[in-house]
Amino acid sequence: MTAxxxxxxxPEIWPEAVPYWQGAADGVLMLMRCLACEEHYVHPRPFCPHCGSNRTEWREAQGSGTIYTFTITERAPVFKVPxxxxxxxxxxxxxxxxxxxPAEVKIGQPVMVSFCPTDGGAPLPVFRPA
Ligand SMILES: [Zn+2]
Incomplete structure (x- = not known):
């Protein structure tokens, strides 16, 4: 028997997040950006959470970042390092x-986006060491 x-x-896809999940299906991490204050944000919404402007757009993210914080969930069925x-x-x-x-993960570690298949839906953006 194989494991x-x-x-x-x-993922459940809400209408305002369709570009995010279409990007994920194409292997691209999408972010929203405010055209007024130029800040980026993750959670899709039609107005900027920084300045309230409704002049926003979708943009391709670089796909790179660093680990801000994490935990290890050894018994989790899928992701061991949220x-x-x-x-x-x-x-x-x-x-x-x-x-x-999991024991090698560190705060501040550089990471790159990757996409994990899901059970019949859009892939999930996850990150792996850069
Ligand atoms: Zn703004």
Whole structure:
């Protein structure tokens, strides 16, 4: 008997987040950016959380960042290292660190985006050591 690889559940896709998940399907991390104050943000919304402007756009992120904080969940069925990653553009996103030993993960470690298949849905943006 071989160990089955358990996939994470497919994400529920809300209308305002469609570009984010289309990007993920194409292997691109998408961020929102405010055209008024030029700040980037992760959680999709039609107005800027920094200045309130509704002049926003979707942009391709560089896909690089550093680990802001993390935890190790040895008994979790899918992701052993849930983490928050500070993206090169500035915002911090909830994600998971993959493709490394949990004991080797460090705060401040450079990481690159990767995409984890889900159970019948869009892939999830996760990060691996750069
Ligand atoms: Zn703004």
């Amino acid at each position: 089955a690889v358990q996939l994470p559940s497919a 983490a928050m990653v500070e993206l090169a553009e500035g915002p911090i996103m909830m994600t998971a660190i993959v493709d490394c030993e």
